[in-house]
Amino acid sequence: MMVTTEAAAAVRPPGDEDLSLLLTIRAFEEKLLDLFGRGMLNGTTHTCLGQEYVPVAMEGLLEARDHVFSNHRGHGHYLARHRDPEGLLAEIMGRRGAVCAGVGGSQHIRRERYLSTGVQGESLPVACGVALHLRRTEPGALACVYIGDGTFGEGGVYEALNLAALWRLPLLVVVENNGIAQSTPIARSMAGSIAGRAAAFGVEHRRIESMEVDEIRAQLADAVRAVREGAPLVAEFVTPRLGPHSKGDDTRPAEEIARLRAVDWYARYAEAEPERFQRLDREARAAVDAVAEDVVAREPS
Amino acid sequence: MMVTTEAAAAVRPPGDEDLSLLLTIRAFEEKLLDLFGRGMLNGTTHTCLGQEYVPVAMEGLLEARDHVFSNHRGHGHYLARHRDPEGLLAEIMGRRGAVCAGVGGSQHIRRERYLSTGVQGESLPVACGVALHLRRTEPGALACVYIGDGTFGEGGVYEALNLAALWRLPLLVVVENNGIAQSTPIARSMAGSIAGRAAAFGVEHRRIESMEVDEIRAQLADAVRAVREGAPLVAEFVTPRLGPHSKGDDTRPAEEIARLRAVDWYARYAEAEPERFQRLDREARAAVDAVAEDVVAREPS
Amino acid sequence: MRVVENLNAALHELMERDPELYLLGEDVVDPYGGAFKVTKGLSTRFPDRVLSTPISENAITGVAAGLALAGNSAIVEIMFGDFVTLAFDQLVNFAAKSVSMYGAPVPMRMVVRCPVGGGRGYGPTHSQSLQKHFIGVPGLALYEVSPFRDNAAVLAEMFARQEPCVLFEDKVLYTRPMNEVAAPFRLDEQSPGVARVSLDERPDCVVIAPGGVAHRAMAAMSSLLLEEEIVCTLLVPSRLYPLGLELPPGTRRVFVVEESTGGGTWGAEVAHQIHRAHWDALDGPVTLVHSADSVIPTAPHLESAVLVDASTIHRVIRETLRG
Amino acid sequence: MRVVENLNAALHELMERDPELYLLGEDVVDPYGGAFKVTKGLSTRFPDRVLSTPISENAITGVAAGLALAGNSAIVEIMFGDFVTLAFDQLVNFAAKSVSMYGAPVPMRMVVRCPVGGGRGYGPTHSQSLQKHFIGVPGLALYEVSPFRDNAAVLAEMFARQEPCVLFEDKVLYTRPMNEVAAPFRLDEQSPGVARVSLDERPDCVVIAPGGVAHRAMAAMSSLLLEEEIVCTLLVPSRLYPLGLELPPGTRRVFVVEESTGGGTWGAEVAHQIHRAHWDALDGPVTLVHSADSVIPTAPHLESAVLVDASTIHRVIRETLRG
Numbered sequence A, B: 001m002m003v004t005t006e007a008a009a010a011v012r013p014p015g016d017e018d019l020s021l022l023l024t025i026r027a028f029e030e031k032l033l034d035l036f037g038r039g040m041l042n043g044t045t046h047t048c049l050g051q052e053y054v055p056v057a058m059e060g061l062l063e064a065r066d067h068v069f070s071n072h073r074g075h076g077h078y079l080a081r082h083r084d085p086e087g088l089l090a091e092i093m094g095r096r097g098a099v100c101a102g103v104g105g106s107q108h109i110r111r112e113r114y115l116s117t118g119v120q121g122e123s124l125p126v127a128c129g130v131a132l133h134l135r136r137t138e139p140g141a142l143a144c145v146y147i148g149d150g151t152f153g154e155g156g157v158y159e160a161l162n163l164a165a166l167w168r169l170p171l172l173v174v175v176e177n178n179g180i181a182q183s184t185p186i187a188r189s190m191a192g193s194i195a196g197r198a199a200a201f202g203v204e205h206r207r208i209e210s211m212e213v214d215e216i217r218a219q220l221a222d223a224v225r226a227v228r229e230g231a232p233l234v235a236e237f238v239t240p241r242l243g244p245h246s247k248g249d250d251t252r253p254a255e256e257i258a259r260l261r262a263v264d265w266y267a268r269y270a271e272a273e274p275e276r277f278q279r280l281d282r283e284a285r286a287a288v289d290a291v292a293e294d295v296v297a298r299e300p301s
Numbered sequence C, D: 001m002r003v004v005e006n007l008n009a010a011l012h013e014l015m016e017r018d019p020e021l022y023l024l025g026e027d028v029v030d031p032y033g034g035a036f037k038v039t040k041g042l043s044t045r046f047p048d049r050v051l052s053t054p055i056s057e058n059a060i061t062g063v064a065a066g067l068a069l070a071g072n073s074a075i076v077e078i079m080f081g082d083f084v085t086l087a088f089d090q091l092v093n094f095a096a097k098s099v100s101m102y103g104a105p106v107p108m109r110m111v112v113r114c115p116v117g118g119g120r121g122y123g124p125t126h127s128q129s130l131q132k133h134f135i136g137v138p139g140l141a142l143y144e145v146s147p148f149r150d151n152a153a154v155l156a157e158m159f160a161r162q163e164p165c166v167l168f169e170d171k172v173l174y175t176r177p178m179n180e181v182a183a184p185f186r187l188d189e190q191s192p193g194v195a196r197v198s199l200d201e202r203p204d205c206v207v208i209a210p211g212g213v214a215h216r217a218m219a220a221m222s223s224l225l226l227e228e229e230i231v232c233t234l235l236v237p238s239r240l241y242p243l244g245l246e247l248p249p250g251t252r253r254v255f256v257v258e259e260s261t262g263g264g265t266w267g268a269e270v271a272h273q274i275h276r277a278h279w280d281a282l283d284g285p286v287t288l289v290h291s292a293d294s295v296i297p298t299a300p301h302l303e304s305a306v307l308v309d310a311s312t313i314h315r316v317i318r319e320t321l322r323g
């Protein structure tokens, strides 16, 4: 994890809409862990605590016509795209109003041009197929795929990068590099670097260390525009996984987690603009609480 | 194909043993096509015409304790390792004395520490397993895998390169880059370069454009020594496929094949040292003819 | 017309009729036209929708799934069906599941073509008939090319299912003629997609066989008729799974023939369905006739000893009926 | 002792006894000790032979095959058995074939461990029981963890076969106790590797079930006994394929229970073998009891509607025997 506390230096929280979205995702994920803790959720879940800003930043660069592919850690991706905590929580809890009728659950969600699935690496080739379609029938639209650093272990990732480069597909791979895969640190799962993996296929690569939504958008705007012209891109975000892999299965030393918490946008924004932050945070949590109260009371999907 | 006719400039054919081996492989492959033409072989075969020098050069760098993994185009690999045209032809023809009792045929051969199989990409992970064994129980020995350029389409190749680099395995990947896969030119099958694919995993890479056995050995000696210490290597040979992919299925333009034949070691060596060449060539062809006559007359395996 | 020509014509027809249809595979473009020439001419006519791919069975199957998700239709050619093992995850865990795992039905119009079977001395990794391993995947249908059914109809039916399908194509069938049966047998359609080869008289047994072994079954039927006066009716279903097959009324003996090596074969599934539906009418259990439980060797004499052939079928049927 | 502890102890014992044995898998090293904690403590004791791997199911299975080729023994943990689809090629086309495709037998001591099954709300790609897709691969044997057989014996038997084996482990079984049956039923060994749960009196039927569904079968047996006075004998084979199973003399009704979703199930293969051997002794066809032909949904109420459970088993047996 290369996130440095210097980042905390000049903190300017994003505008209200982005900040509210960040806070909504944070509130949603914490609510899930809370519900799990109280035995009200079954199955499994993977929260994106600490990484919320990645999809929030990306949404500012994506268009409605773009396709988004997500993975096991996809709540933030979904909420950033569809602003639908109700449909998502209902899906996770298997209640009326579930976006996928409760069949898919946390890891298998589809709505319009958003789709997630739980098998690592599968989505890249699929996204190449969608990108192939887009290139011919909706030029300018792209397929965006979120994957983690550990997923670079899967051979399918490379088969897809090769196709994307060969066929000049509008494919945008967003790598959430949180430096760990379940319990395995990246040093034990990846030789070389993500930049090198992209370069091997002649695919553009950008490494984003910033956690600031507007800054990130500025850094990626040109490259994402190029994707729409058929220059695939790997956008690597160096980002902190604050929570456990799923539930209570975090074996990292306390110091490391403390080091990550120190760079968490949440604490930094709260300190930087207490008044606005508290107001929006209260609103977000109130909204999520209301959704939870409503959904929990619903009959099964 | 980057092989240039300049290579023909200062030609010094290799010593008798190497040259004889080169000529034996050439004679063997031509004998196979001849037998096929006369309807005396069934199934399929993939000759290494033009590429014979690759395994001949490599054998000079390999030791008996090393493992060699081969692919569909493996006759030269096998003959360089075991000098056993008889067992190989019997295997291909399913006659008594077949090295694998006629079960495996041209593409599935195993003898001592040599093994080939016909599914592209499978052998790299397997070789990693053997290398893992060697690193612990026979330090200094290595696992050598021959693959073609087209095989870089397979995801398993990358999963294996990653493991080899992470675990510092004595893995030597010899890439016979003949610029084509069956009918598909490398430009349509590979984005980026083989060098880049190796670099992506922090794996050493050497590109060999020479066709001269001694020169090649000199160029690779250090890197192969390093493999034995646990520094995996991708040795890429730029090499001409003179013949069809298997039998009569060559769709390349005549000029291209002519261009490749112009750099063929066979013609160049014949011209450089007519007397020695003719003598060794006669010997090699006579030996292969004798083997063929013998094997053809044998009962089924 | 030979089977390979019928299949090629069917692909030409479909590519022309459906401008949203893609075909992908290794070495499928002209002049090569695929390892078995099934795709000849397609890339010349439809260059932007017929794509030669790298050697990436996993990814190209995923690409087909992506095209299907986006509303296209897609056909993937796996050069040798043996290599579809590399696409097993994309087929089982993504393509087939997508049809139903998102709560509402998602149409997935994709076909994975798999040339299968031995008899050509290609050896253990290029001769298998892996149909059995794909049975029972929710959302995945299995078909096999038959000399008795126009492949344009087969492909149309597969796409109409709106779920991923695997089409198995016996390599030795490619060069066989379409719709040819030896006298005195007659060919007709028993039910949609199920061909029947029979005589007028009441059969002593029913033989169920996919297209790839139909000729071997027919050869056995002819020799059984001549040498043993045993009358067989052959049923050749185009769809292997889910299986929709009606036994002729009064059937008391059934044989299922397939090239698969022994163990967990398609025939066991067919037998199970028949036993449930016709237990009391049968004189004995459904008899399975298949290749040996072995890898498929390369040498002709070893390969033919492993693979099911007409003489095996003849012998099993005679011994079962006559003891 | 719970099943997961027995399995963990078996691995400790084997790793200690065989210095040539490796164990590989994702997140298997301490302190994590594997997603289901089956490998806890192993990496601490055997750091050089217990390796956490990248997320590369294909490659790590190939690595195991390479170790086996070199004379080692190897165990691969696939975190969720659903993902073994990614290793299908290495298992089917390389590891299993290597045993025989090189003319002379090649010992391949490797075991691929696959946690399978639903009931935990993990959803369609993390809940499957894919055993059926691996049946009938020459050179590949299939086992399933049972509450009635010490896993040290199971692992020893698998390695002694000298061919690749897949060990399926029902996730819900991990937390169950070993060797526990409800009175009045008694547990013994019917034949090597086949556990029997029975009463003294002559059973009305025989139930065949792998370890993962044994408890569901036993619950049904208890309720059938109490509510219907139907007496069942349960047979739990440790090896699923090749199957070596003897029916008790006088058996007239057989049920095969498994969690697999419908279609081409293991039970169809078991039924085929039983029908061939016992046709005349049976009162009816072997009855298969399995989950619905569907993806396995995430929501508990939907999942339980799909998965086979004790009440389904009870109902099917009662209806079959009593009509």
Ligand SMILES: Cc1ncc(C[n+]2csc(CCOP(=O)(O)OP(=O)(O)O)c2C)c(N)n1
Pocket: A072, A073, A118, A119, A120, A121, A147, A148, A149, A150, A151, A152, A176, A178, A180, A181, A182, A241, A245, D026, D055, D057, D079, D083, D086
């Ligand atoms: C093919 C496959 N193998 C294993 C898993 C189990 N698994 C789920 S998430 C995960 C770790 C993924 O790490 P990474 O890609 O870095 O994403 P992160 O969890 O860090 O966001 C693993 C091993 C899986 N879902 N799919």
Ligand SMILES: Cc1ncc(C[n+]2csc(CCOP(=O)(O)OP(=O)(O)O)c2C)c(N)n1
Pocket: B072, B073, B118, B119, B120, B121, B147, B148, B149, B150, B151, B152, B176, B178, B180, B181, B182, B241, B245, C026, C055, C057, C079, C083, C086
């Ligand atoms: C997994 C797999 N896919 C496809 C094939 C069919 N096939 C055999 S050789 C070959 C081309 C290989 O090209 P390359 O790796 O460059 O080796 P070359 O033939 O040029 O020596 C193909 C596609 C195969 N054997 N295995």
Ligand SMILES: [Mg+2]
Pocket: A148, A149, A150, A176, A177, A178, A179, A180, A181, A182
């Ligand atoms: Mg990660």
Ligand SMILES: [Mg+2]
Pocket: B148, B149, B150, B176, B177, B178, B179, B180, B181, B182
């Ligand atoms: Mg090549």
